[in-house]
Amino acid sequence: MSAYFRSSPQYGHQGRGDVNLYKLFTELCVNLLREGGVCGTVIPSGIYSDLGTKDLRELLFQKTQITGLFCFENRKAIFEGVDSRFKFVILTFEKAGHTQAFPAAFMRHDVEELEYFPQQTGLSISVDLVRRLSPDSLSVMEFKSETDVQIAQTMLEFPLLGEKREDTWNLSLTNEFHMTNDSHLFKTSPGPGRLPLYEGKMIWHFDSRYAEPRYWVDEKEARKAILGRGGQDYGQTLDYQRYRFGCRSITGTTNERTMVCSVIPKQVFCGNSLQVSVHDNNELDEQETVFLNAVMSSYCVDYSLRQRVATQMNMFFIYQTPVPRLTASDPRFMPIVTRAARLICTTPEFDELARAVGLKGYQEGATDPAERARLRAELDAMVAHLYGLTEEEFRHILSTFPLVKEEVKAAALEEFRRQANTPLPALPLSTGSGGKKAVVRTPREVKTTTPPKPEPNPATPIDRLEPDEIMCAIRQVFQAQGPLERDEAIKAVARELGYNRTGPRIQEVLDAALRTAVRRGILGNQGGALRLLVRSVEGYQREFLKEQFLSALGGRQWTEREEAIRAFARWMGFARTGRAIEETARSLINGLLREGRLQAEGSRVRRV
Known part of the structure; x- marks a missing residue:
């Protein structure tokens, strides 16, 4: 049937x-x-x-x-x-x-x-x-009033989290281990070489020790499972060895809170009741991970999400959340990061994270309940101001959380009023021998057009190659060679890019690029091997190509149509824009304009 x-x-x-x-x-x-x-x-x-x-x-x-x-x-x-x-x-x-x-x-x-x-x-x-x-x-x-509509429109001033941008950090989420399908890997007691398996019930806002682990996983077995069939383990850094943003996937709109998230410590694996961030192109650094966690823990974001979800915090709900993507060059960034870090970094496993944001160490974390309550009220108010909400709108948001204690909501609202008159400064950062000054990163370059790509050569570091240049090399390799195991694919793409040897960094970048190629529909998995999914642009479904075209455009900046077509082609791994690609892209543009998802101004277009 x-x-x-x-x-x-x-x-x-x-x-x-x-x-x-x-x-x-x-x-x-x-x-x-x-x-x-x-x-x-x-x-x-x-x-x-x-x-x-x-x-x-x-x-x-x-x-x-x-x-x-x-x-x-x-x-x-x-x-x-x-x-x-x-x-x-x-x-x-x-x-x-x-x-x-x-x-x-x-x-x-x-x-x-x-x-x-x-x-x-x-x-x-x-x-x-x-x-x-x-x-x-x-x-x-699920809007219930005109105020809900107005707040949604105000928050839309910021890009959706699923929108891939070149000028700032991006977020990709994944499930690491399935609690049923991968249960043969789980042990019920700790032991040599075993790492904890984190589940959704183990975290709360700014708290990764909300409950004790039930299972542990042998690190070697887990690495083999993550890398998959044919994956080569040469000691590369995998996601579980980094600090990650994580959120519960099981939730409810009638719970005290709907979005429950925290920063996940290093050296732990995660079950599928936790959705965790992936380190890919334009990956989150430590400061940006803390910033993202602070924003996603706020009442503003929680309010927005609980109007969409029922019992599952699916990834596509998160990707459709508008979030300010500030970096350390913005004066509003560090005041949020330093407060959130003091809430997160209270145990030894977060010592490195504490130092990365400028604290002396985890000992500077806030453990006193009254101090933690004050910091959380400050953060909620700061995020509300970041979204540009009025006091009446913030009061309305707080009123939609009936299970949160009234004194907690009153403290957040009072702090909102105080910050409206006197914005809070950043907390002082350590500069002595016990810690390091937080590094202020320069903003990522904003691209309005695609610059000419340099010809790859062995002298060009892999990190300096454009991501879409690697996509074109991947398509070229698989069009010529057919299905390949992952390690063979990495070597073949490296040779196509002009590298005779594949060191750890080249392997790490190309492994991430192959995963990106799968997400973009360039490659697919076939019995553990990678293969080219579609040889020509005409073989893709139209709705899928619409989404890829919008992703290739990046942000909401104006772009010449011809340049947008070239960017789309390279996004999909096509090095040249022939007749088929040009006709397809122009048809996509017309369709997206009719749907109101693109705007046109003369020869230029941009995302709506």
């Missing part, structure tokens, strides 16, 4: 994930309606939020006029035998034209409210706002 539904032309908008009856039913309703026909249906709330229903939302936006989206929880047991927390939606639409805006109401408990919807209850949500807030999934946020 599953194969039939996936191949049937009448169910062409089922998207990713498992076949689901409510998804099939919704598409069938659209297909059966005549022009001007009206449909009303009661279905699970995943229709407006889940990534797997993105294509259905696009169908409804483009081919129908949505006349109502009324969401209610089953708190009053409207449906017997169904969990009280389960959410349903009454969806109504007319098969005519397309949707520019639609009335919506969320988190209702009484179906009698339908009598007053949408005239007296609910609010209007524009499709343009949905596209701006969730460009990759078109998920509809």
Whole structure:
């Protein structure tokens, strides 16, 4: 049955994930309606939020006029035998034209409210706002008031975390070990050569010792599993040997907090109930990891996320969160980093991190509960000011956390008022022999066009090569040689780039580049070996190419169309822009302009 539904032309908008009856039913309703026909249906709330229903939302936006989206929880047991927390939606639409805006109401408990919807209850949500807030999934946020809409628009002044940018740091997340599939690696007691396995329940905000570990993993076995079949272990630094940002993947909108995150110490592995950062191109350094953790721990970000999620903090929700990506050159950066570091660095495993941000060591960490409460209030207020919120908006955000103690919320609001008049300075940093002065990094270069690429040669350090230059070399190698084991691929790409030997740094950079090539759809895994997925640009699905084109553009700066086409080609590993690529790219630009995801000004375009 599953194969039939996936191949049937009448169910062409089922998207990713498992076949689901409510998804099939919704598409069938659209297909059966005549022009001007009206449909009303009661279905699970995943229709407006889940990534797997993105294509259905696009169908409804483009081919129908949505006349109502009324969401209610089953708190009053409207449906017997169904969990009280389960959410349903009454969806109504007319098969005519397309949707520019639609009335919506969320988190209702009484179906009698339908009598007053949408005239007296609910609010209007524009499709343009949905596209701006969730460009990759078109998920509809659960706004409950016009204030929610205004706050979302204010926070959108900053780029989404999933947007890859060349001018600052980026975030990529992964799951390291699956708690079921990899359970044969887990030991129930510590021992020589074993490292702890971290789970989501072990962390809280600024606290990586919230609970004790249940399992340990043999380091050698774990390295072999991480590197995969054919992966060569030459002692390279892997992610578990670095400080990482991590967040719980199991959550709930009715919990005290929805986003729970912390900095994960070095020398630990993580189960899939934790999503952890990956070190890749434009990777986070120690200071930026602490900064990211401070922002993601804030009430502002938590408030934004709990309007999207249900019980799973999926990566795509995190990637669609707008976050200020400050670096140490910004005067607002270090005041946040130093306070967050004092909350994080309270135990010996964080001594290196403490020194990296300018403290003498973990002994300068804040362990007194009153001092920790003060620092957290300062951080929450600083992040709220960073987003440019008003006092009324911040008060509204705090009011959406009913399980947080009132004195905690009052302290954050009072600190917000104080900082509005007198911004807090950075905490003093150590300069004596016991610590080192924090290094202030210069801002990464902002690129508005793609500069000419130097011809690779053995004298050019691998770190100075453009990432897209390596992508082109990867495509060239696999077009000529076919499937390769990972270590063979690294050597072949190194030779293509002009390196006769592959030292540790070259291997580390090229290994990361191969993983990036998989994410971009250039390569795929086949029985443990890597292979070229598609030889020409015409072989890719159009929607996938749209996302890659936007990623290739980077930030929201204006770019000449011809330069944008060349950047897209190299992003996908094509060294030259032939007729097929140019025609495809121009078609993508036109489509993205129609969808409102690109803006045009003469011969220039930019992301919206």
